[in-house]
Every structure is written in structure tokens, then in C-alpha cells.
Amino acid sequence: MMNRWHVLKRVMPLLVGMVLLLSGCGRADLSTLRPQGPVAEEQFGLMKLTITIMVVVVLIVFAIAVYVIVRYRRRPGDKSIPVQVEGNHKLEIIWTVIPIVLLIILGVPTVKSVFGLAKDYTHDPKAIQVHVTAHQYWWEFEYPNLGVKTAQELIIPNDAVISVEAKTADVLHSFWIPSLAGKTDTNPGGNVNTMYFEAPKTGVYLGKCAELCGPSHSLMDFKVKVVDRASFDRWVAAMKNPVQLPDDQQVADLLNKQCLSCHAIGDKGVQLYPNLTGIGSRQAVAGILVNTDDPKYKNEGSVEDNLKRWIKDPQAVKPGTQMPKVDLTDDQIDAIAKYLAGLKLEY
Missing domain, CATH: 2.60.40.420 (Cupredoxins -  blue copper proteins)
Structure with a gap:
């Protein structure tokens, strides 16, 4: 027993150090914990609610466990048999009702958000329609109502809903902009999945493929550039301008x-x-x-x-x-x- 305790004392500082080290990994523009739009904020709110409930439950369970271990431990020299309890209707009702209440607290906002975030803006004339096609290992963005097609960089205005129709040209991928919205799979077989998001803050956000799709899956990045409406209109016009080849x-x-x-x-x-x-x-x-x-x-x-x-x-x-x-x-x-x-x- 003592040997195990000595091993634990040596391992614990290492584990704590690893946790602190790993907590510093990652990027600010690739975090769901820093939402930059209403969709991401709603999803983050659900995460906080879930984590809060789990933490409270864990703390209560551990507190009860520690209390029982200390309060009812066997004392030195005590060889008596503890009172044998076969059931307690009051306790059984309590520990049945509490999980039901917690599930309701978690379930109601979750269901509300799931249906709310499933809104279809594909026919909304005010929304910016974007057709996203995933390829190994790049992203294609088409604006069908604007007659523009580009790649690797999604340019959007900060004053409109962005309606996305996502599909794949080859294998399974997943379209993900951590700071702005959750993941949307692009499934083979001609399936088209829809989503929407908003980005009220101008800036550049990182997007990723969130589904293992081959040797360069981790390198399948794209950028989302959010600009004001006037800049977006100028970008659309510039994309349509004729291009001159080199004089040479x-x-x-x-x-x-x-x-x-x-x-x-x-x-x-x-x-x-x-x-x-x-x-x-x-x-x-x-x-x-x-x-x-x-x-x-x-x-x-x-x-x-x-x-x-x-x-x-x-x-x-x-x-x-x-x-x-x-x-x-x-x-x-x-x-x-x-x-x-x-x-x-x-x-």
C-alpha cells in the first residue's frame, strides 16, 4: 500500500503538469469557447449548461461518497456487523426524481436550440446563399445568386445570414468554423446538408475539415473573411472583372x-x-x-x-x-x- 502511495505522489505532479501544459495548446481562432456569432453563442450556452449540471452532480456525489467513507468507516477493534438496510422508499424516489428534473432542465433548451438552429434559409432572398463543395484537400465556395465562385477563402458580409448548402466531391468531410458555428458533414452520394450562421464582427476566422478524410486531413484549412456590406459588394464586382494575362x-x-x-x-x-x-x-x-x-x-x-x-x-x-x-x-x-x-x- 505504501509503495502505491509513493508511486502516486510521483505521478500526480506529472499529471497536473501535463494538464496545465495541454490547457495552453490550441488557437484563439480555432476555439468553440470564444464564440463570435449568435449561432456559436447559443451552442456555447448549451455547453456551459451541460458542464454546470455535470460539475454540480459530480461534486455532490463525491461529497456524499467522502462523507459516507469517513462517517461509516470501520473503527479499530470494532467487529460488529453494521445495520443491514434493504431499502428506503424516500431515498429511491429522491434519486429517481432528481435525474428526471436534471434531464428536463437540460433537454428543454437543447430541443429548442436543435430546432431553432435547423432553420432553412436556402430560399430567403435576404440571406447570402453559399454552396460549399469539399474536395481532397480544398474547399470550393460558390455564390449562385451572385454568379461568383472561389476557393479556400469564404468572403461574407457582416450584416446578413449566411445560408450554406454543403456537399462533397469525393469522400466524407465536415465543414466547420469553430468560432461561428458547429460542424456540418458533407456526405458522399450526392447528399446536400444545410446550415446557417451569422458573423456580425468583421475579421478573419479559421475553418477546418472536421472529419478524417485522408493523409492531408489536418491540412484542409480555409479562411472566413468577414467584411462590411460595401466591401463585400466591391469584392463581388472585382471577382467578375476580366483579367489580363501577362504581356510576356x-x-x-x-x-x-x-x-x-x-x-x-x-x-x-x-x-x-x-x-x-x-x-x-x-x-x-x-x-x-x-x-x-x-x-x-x-x-x-x-x-x-x-x-x-x-x-x-x-x-x-x-x-x-x-x-x-x-x-x-x-x-x-x-x-x-x-x-x-x-x-x-x-x-
Whole structure:
């Protein structure tokens, strides 16, 4: 018994240290505990209610257990047999009624929220309609009522309900913006799942795939950029503007042959894979290579540097991606990256 106690004394500080260490992990923009919209706030409220009930129940049960262990422990020299209790109707009624009451307290707001958050805004003319298609390992966003399609960065206004219809082009994925709303699966077989959310605070939020979908599942990120209505309208207009290819004919031919056969840039190319219109304005390349010139971020780079890294060896960035490694010289990669980095949208 003493040996076990000594082992426990050594292990406990380690366990406490691990808990403190792990509590510091994570990111502020990837937390459901910092809701930034009404849908996320309602879901967070349910979490707090559930946790509060569980904590109260656990504390009461442990308090009773400790009291019973101490109060009715066997004393030294006491060999008497305790009174044998076969039943107590009053206690049995109490511990049956209490769980029922707790279930009602938890169940009523849960059912209310479930039905409330299941509202269908797909035919609401005031809502921004977005068709989300999940691919291995990128996200496609189409605004059917606005005639715009983009990828990896969802641009939305801060004054409207965002109605989402989510589906997959391949395997099972899950669309998730932790700070704004819960997860919505994208199921194979042509199924379309709907959800809605609102984002009243302008800013950039991180989205993730929340369903294991392959070797680069953890790298299947996207950004949600919330802007004011005027900026959103300018972005929509900018996405529809025609794009001019480089004046250098060799670079233009290279783009037509190597890029525009799969991607779209403005009114040129095809939209089989991510639309590259305005890629120079995005927060990241390939969803995970954050665009920054800040030297303290050693693993990141400028838009142009990240594009070079991605074009040169996509598999090194996202294993399993369908983006092929194209046979290009360093000069050709530099020329393509420079042009794409210059595709910026003013909004």
C-alpha cells in the first residue's frame, strides 16, 4: 500500500503538469469557447449548461461518497456487523426524481436550440446563399445568386445570414468554423446538408475539415473573411472583372498550358480545381501556407514565396493532393508565381 502511495505522489505532479501544459495548446481562432456569432453563442450556452449540471452532480456525489467513507468507516477493534438496510422508499424516489428534473432542465433548451438552429434559409432572398463543395484537400465556395465562385477563402458580409448548402466531391468531410458555428458533414452520394450562421464582427476566422478524410486531413484549412456590406459588394464586382494575362507571351503561353487547363483566373480558364482569381489577396496559399512578410514566422513566407513553394512540390506541402508536380524550370515557376501574386482584388 505504501509503495502505491509513493508511486502516486510521483505521478500526480506529472499529471497536473501535463494538464496545465495541454490547457495552453490550441488557437484563439480555432476555439468553440470564444464564440463570435449568435449561432456559436447559443451552442456555447448549451455547453456551459451541460458542464454546470455535470460539475454540480459530480461534486455532490463525491461529497456524499467522502462523507459516507469517513462517517461509516470501520473503527479499530470494532467487529460488529453494521445495520443491514434493504431499502428506503424516500431515498429511491429522491434519486429517481432528481435525474428526471436534471434531464428536463437540460433537454428543454437543447430541443429548442436543435430546432431553432435547423432553420432553412436556402430560399430567403435576404440571406447570402453559399454552396460549399469539399474536395481532397480544398474547399470550393460558390455564390449562385451572385454568379461568383472561389476557393479556400469564404468572403461574407457582416450584416446578413449566411445560408450554406454543403456537399462533397469525393469522400466524407465536415465543414466547420469553430468560432461561428458547429460542424456540418458533407456526405458522399450526392447528399446536400444545410446550415446557417451569422458573423456580425468583421475579421478573419479559421475553418477546418472536421472529419478524417485522408493523409492531408489536418491540412484542409480555409479562411472566413468577414467584411462590411460595401466591401463585400466591391469584392463581388472585382471577382467578375476580366483579367489580363501577362504581356510576356512566353509566360502567357505557360499559364494557358500549365494553369488554365485546370484553374480559372477571372474570365479565363476552366474551374475544375481552385479558382485563382484574386489569389494574391488571400490570407494563405493552398489554405495552410500563411502569407506574411513578418520575419518572426519562420515557416511562412510572402504570397510569391508560398506560391513558388506550392508549385514546385505540392506533395511536400499537402501529401495526397491532386495538384501534380509540373515539370517547370525555376525561372518558369518564378514567372508564374510573380504573376499570380500580383492578382490582387481591391475591396
